[in-house]
Amino acid sequence: MQPTSTDTMLAYSPSATARYVAQSRAAHQLWDSPLVLDDPVALRLVGEQARADLARGGLEKYSLLARSLRSFVVARSRFAEDQLAASLARGVRQYVILGAGMDSFAYRNPHSASGLRVWEVDHPNTQAYKRAQLAEGGVAVPQGTTYVPIDFQRQSLAEQLQTHGWDPQVPSFFSWLGVSMYLEPATVLDTLRWVATATPAGSGIAMDYVPPIAQQPWAVQAVLRMLAMAVAMQGEPWRGYFDPQALGQALRGMGFHTVIDWDSDTVNRHFFRKRSDGLGMGGGGHLLCAIL
Numbered sequence: 665m666q667p668t669s670t671d672t673m674l675a676y677s678p679s680a681t682a683r684y685v686a687q688s689r690a691a692h693q694l695w696d697s698p699l700v701l702d703d704p705v706a707l708r709l710v711g712e713q714a715r716a717d718l719a720r721g722g723l724e725k726y727s728l729l730a731r732s733l734r735s736f737v738v739a740r741s742r743f744a745e746d747q748l749a750a751s752l753a754r755g756v757r758q759y760v761i762l763g764a765g766m767d768s769f770a771y772r773n774p775h776s777a778s779g780l781r782v783w784e785v786d787h788p789n790t791q792a793y794k795r796a797q798l799a800e801g802g803v804a805v806p807q808g809t810t811y812v813p814i815d816f817q818r819q820s821l822a823e824q825l826q827t828h829g830w831d832p833q834v835p836s837f838f839s840w841l842g843v844s845m846y847l848e849p850a851t852v853l854d855t856l857r858w859v860a861t862a863t864p865a866g867s868g869i870a871m872d873y874v875p876p877i878a879q880q881p882w883a884v885q886a887v888l889r890m891l892a893m894a895v896a897m898q899g900e901p902w903r904g905y906f907d908p909q910a911l912g913q914a915l916r917g918m919g920f921h922t923v924i925d926w927d928s929d930t931v932n933r934h935f936f937r938k939r940s941d942g943l944g945m946g947g948g949g950h951l952l953c954a955i956l
């Protein structure tokens with residue numbers, strides 16, 4: 665039987681990993697210069713105590729592992745938002761953020777004048793926490809933002825989106841950041857196949873993923889095993905790993921004509937070149953964008 669989110673802490677509480685990465689984005693606004701992700705709303709979503717803690721600095725500001733994670737978290741949002749911006753020229757007017765967590769794009773949507781609407785899809789417990797944080801931070805929910813509750817392991821994304829006003833005829837861009845590793849590989853592939861078959865030409869998806877740990881250099885393996893253990897202890901175990909070549913082939917087989925896949929060196933070349941603070945990601949995660 666497939667595990668479901670009822671096997672994880674998500675069934676009982678908001679995602680702890682969503683809160684952690686939200687703090688990373690907020691920390692980036694205060695601690696890193698120049699910014700890779702300019703996200704002024706991030707600081708308003710973490711709560712007063714976290715804002716005060718971040719303003720004081722702390723170990724995470726200097727720890728190599730925390731800096732590497734922070735780099736990956738801001739790079740993947742920047743990557744998805746850059747790919748989304750490019751997709752507007754292909755007719756995209758619907759942005760679906762899968763596993764949105766504390767993503768703040770909807771609250772600073774630079775494409776609202778072009779008519780871009782946003783659907784935030786996530787577990788209802790994480791959504792309830794987010795809406796409380798938005799209220800606490802005084803962040804208004806703009807028109808054109810829709811919350812879609814889901815358990816990816818148990819519910820149909822197509823049904824949930826369509827009952828919440830998403831139009832399958834209009835080209836859509838999806839982002840799926842920090843989620844694929846928490847799902848069964850079959851669930852991830854089924855969702856990608858659904859995007860390929862249910863959305864029109866011009867649509868696309870940006871996501872991140874982790875290749876099988878044993879395929880990585882020894883030092884990266886050690887870090888990834890530590891991370892996997894840390895998130896499992898938070899009740900959100902990693903389940904989905906993808907071989908880059910096999911994933912690329914599967915996506916082309918589904919009908920995506922363009923597949924962009926960046927490993928950590930490529931991410932660093934694009935987003936962290938010539939910095940005097942040495943910020944950048946270590947090995948491990950990949951960023952991917954597939955276009956129809």
Ligand SMILES: C[S@@+](CC[C@H](N)C(=O)[O-])C[C@H]1O[C@@H](n2cnc3c(N)ncnc32)[C@H](O)[C@@H]1O
Nearest residue numbers: 669679681682763764765787790815816841842
């Ligand atoms: C690491 S967080 C990433 C959040 C956000 N994409 C970001 O980058 O800040 C993982 C997100 O996936 C969601 N998630 C994980 N498993 C899920 C499931 N089975 N159904 C619905 N949402 C799930 C969590 O609620 C959480 O918001």
